[in-house]
Amino acid sequence: MRHMKIKIAMKSPVPTVEPSTEVEQAGTLMANAGTMGLPVVEGRRLVGMVHRRDLLRVQPSTVPALARYEWVSAPGRLRVADVMRREVVTLTPDASMQEAVRILSGREVEAIPVVDDGEVVGLLGIHELLTVLARELERRWPPRLGRVLAAVGVGDGAAPALSATLALARRHRARVILLHVMPPLRRGLGFELRQEVLEQRRAHALQWLAASVPEELEATVAVTEGDEAAEVVAKAERDAVDLIIADATTARAIAHQAPCPVLAVPAGRTDHAGR
């Protein structure tokens, strides 16, 4: 990003004024363009810059108690030549973002004219840099995930969906909900035996899930029994999650009922979301 060139960020084309332009008109132009400054040109040659701050200096006070001591028409008679700065830092379109940031981080310069072959081709201010920053941040850190639900197996079967979930959660500082749905037991077992087996499995699964979450993540774990797709959808609805992460088979089964987007993790891919 620091090697990005400013030509992708600069405002272009940009309105210009001449030394003879009235200050009031320059103010209007600047406000309409939404810039913090305007290049001052003679013909095509850059001869100065007029910043918003330079205009504030010659405008009457905004406070009535002070404004009543001023000659009302004064700024109307002033020309850009009276307030502009003649020594101007310029950049070429190929200058680095780093260079622009260095200049704009100081308090003096509010907008940098971009000059190519002696001609003004654009303008770069904090406004333009913020636009690039917002876009880059958005691209690298997509809109936030507050809570993610991962439907995972236990033991080896957990790997792809689990690691994808942890990587995503770390990126987004999201709260993680790990859900393991135990398949229903075969009929035929006695009720008590059935309960006992289920309890054992549940305890084992809870323990395993709890142990798989790194300490720095906020997580809750849950184990239920039944139809996996139905259980996952129900849990996602109850906990108002932003995303469900599951292996491809489960993801397909719940895709149509899910209350939120579903991320399908192919089996065998363990390095999915880190990049």
Added chain:
Amino acid sequence: MRVAEYMRSVAVSLPPAASLADAGEAMTAYGLPWVPVVQNGRLLGLVGADDLAAARPSPATTLTVGEITYHLTTIPVSAVMRLDPPVVAPDTPLAEAAGLLRDESVGVLPVVEDGRLVGLLGARDLIALLAAGGPQGW
């Protein structure tokens, strides 16, 4: 990438009755182009260097320098501050904050949690990310 990671603490704030001269001194002393106006821990507004510049008389004033200086000590910041400025929360995504700083054309976003001012996020602090190559991972 949340606001909390990049905000700065509130080094200085002013009560609404503080004067424009107080605001100017605070900005100079702390090297900041804005100061939050706070009452009982709650944010009322924001006064920036530009607000002060706009409040200063133009050269067409009939006042002497001494008179201007005097007036600046009598005018409260509440007369020129931006009321109810846009704010963010500590967990607001940084991208959203950057967009807000741009769209609202403010130099700084107050960070508010449970109605209290807990920090400030300056536009210049943010764009420094562009030069630094950003946080790890850029």
